[in-house]
Amino acid sequence: MKEINVPLEKETYSIRIERGLLDRCGALVSNVTAARHIAVISDAQVDALYGQRLENTLTAAGIHVVRLVFPQGEKSKCVDRLVQLYEQLAAAEITRDDCIITLGGGVSGDLGGFAAATFLRGIPFIQIPTTVIAQVDSSVGGKVAIDLRSGKNLVGSFYQPSAVWIDPDLLQTLPQAFIRDGMGEVIKYGYIRDIRLVERLEAWNETTLSSHWEEIIAACCTIKAAVVAADTRDTGERQILNFGHTIGHAVEGFYGFGTYTHGQGVAIGMSRLTARTEAAGMTEAGVTKRLRRLLQRYGLPIDVPASAEELLPFIKHDKKRRGQMITLVVVPRPGTCRLVPIALSEAAQYIGK
Ligand SMILES: NC(=O)c1ccc[n+]([C@@H]2O[C@H](COP(=O)([O-])OP(=O)(O)OC[C@H]3O[C@@H](n4cnc5c(N)ncnc54)[C@H](O)[C@@H]3O)[C@@H](O)[C@H]2O)c1
Ligand SMILES: [Zn+2]
Incomplete structure (x- = not known):
């Protein structure tokens, strides 16, 4: 317990x-x-x-x-x-x-x-x-x-x-598709706040997962509870929970809701954004490869054909957008993250392939 x-x-x-x-x-x-x-x-x-x-x-x-x-x-x-x-x-x-x-x-x-x-x-x-x-x-x-x-x-x-x-x-x-959907969020928690969770997920796989739910759920709820207690009304730190979500929501929207599950969208979002931030020197070398390996280990997609231009209109309509700025959640290395506000006009360079 x-x-x-x-x-x-x-x-x-x-x-x-x-x-x-x-x-x-x-x-x-x-x-x-x-x-x-x-x-x-x-x-x-x-x-x-x-x-x-x-x-x-x-x-x-x-x-x-x-x-x-x-x-x-x-x-x-x-x-x-x-x-x-x-x-x-x-x-x-x-x-x-x-x-x-x-x-x-x-x-x-x-x-x-x-x-x-x-x-x-x-x-x-x-x-x-x-x-x-x-x-x-x-x-x-x-x-x-x-x-x-x-x-x-x-x-x-x-x-x-x-x-x-x-x-x-x-x-x-619970059917496997819903397990995988949830694993998008589980991997997100590890990447933003909990390197130990990342390492444990790297050691387990879809078959052994079922005997570890108690510790996985506890690790995720510990992070969510701490973040929520610090920011109950979602105006500041809680934004770190949106890692991968800006691109993820755009993927869900572009392909029509229901084509990709929320967790699949988040997986694609984390993977694409991290590839771009790694190329820009904001994320350590090798992190994208490590993240993608983990996503695939749990049956999640790492990319879609949609281009930055195709996704951009859906980012402009994101209800989390504030004025002409959006906030990116950037992972410099697994287990840590920081918020990076950028102008919408710069967004394309972070969401492309
Ligand atoms: N409030 C929040 O902070 C927050 C955060 C994330 C998601 N959401 C919302 O959550 C919803 C998605 O959640 P979801 O994926 O759990 O959807 P859901 O409640 O529709 O459950 C998915 C399916 O699984 C079935 N199911 C549920 N538990 C089962 C079990 N133990 N065994 C077998 N089948 C089971 C359900 O009947 C349903 O068909 C969305 O509406 C989303 O907006 C809210
Ligand atoms: Zn989510």
Whole structure:
């Protein structure tokens, strides 16, 4: 078992990482909330796999459980599903003394978390993430949101959970494509902040990975928790988490969302940017080769045919852009990074092949 505290201005919460945790949630609830009535929000796939087990442990602790289920997929992170959830929470007579648990990937956490942030002006919630992306990234940090037709995550809030409970064993049922997607972010954490994680990933492979999830998740959550605690509202240091993301988002956008997963986009972004910063002398010689070897070891792509000119329009529309400047996250050597603001007019030289 590993526990990581996330110290915030107002309240501190903990991330608990433990194999087999799902079946022990009932015993933990009273440490976090006095609620006797809990709404569990999941997508249909996760509910079918794990919903009953969570209900059983909570019921055994004397808690009344209602399971609210929506169809899986990004399309559910929308206003219509949100309104449906509000109505279901109202019908279940959930009050501010009660609690929501989001059980699932980033979609459940973002959608269910936004419902928790806004229903009755906010009720407590606990995240139980079930994908690699959710366990190492989306469940920590307090960002909750839904998508609009105009773009992803355009309506949301900063709303911290009361606890994050991570059971690495739940990844046993996660399809390989989603494991690989999450590994893009895992490798990112190593490269920006944790050389030991990089070295361990270099020693493991896709087959041996499954016995190391607990330490991988703990390493990633430790970094995310520290960065988030220093910058809860994403205005400064938190930007280091965007290593590879500016080009990654452009790759996702250029090829049409769904062609490359987010993690694949990030992999391509880290690989391309590092090749350029290495050529410019901002990154030590040999780092690009080492990074690419690691990405490929975990089934991730390292490049796409798209040219700088083709990607540039998508960078200009990036919502993280501030005025005519963008901030690059540059890795001088694995395990360290620095923020480098550049003018948009200079961007092409950092995103080309
Ligand atoms: N809030 C944040 O800070 C943040 C950070 C990163 C990503 N996100 C968001 O997260 C979302 C992507 O997350 P995701 O990839 O987890 O998506 P997801 O929630 O759609 O999960 C992916 C798929 O895996 C299935 N699944 C989940 N857990 C499973 C398990 N243990 N076994 C088998 N199948 C399982 C789901 O049913 C779904 O079909 C995006 O909407 C993204 O915007 C948010
Ligand atoms: Zn990301």
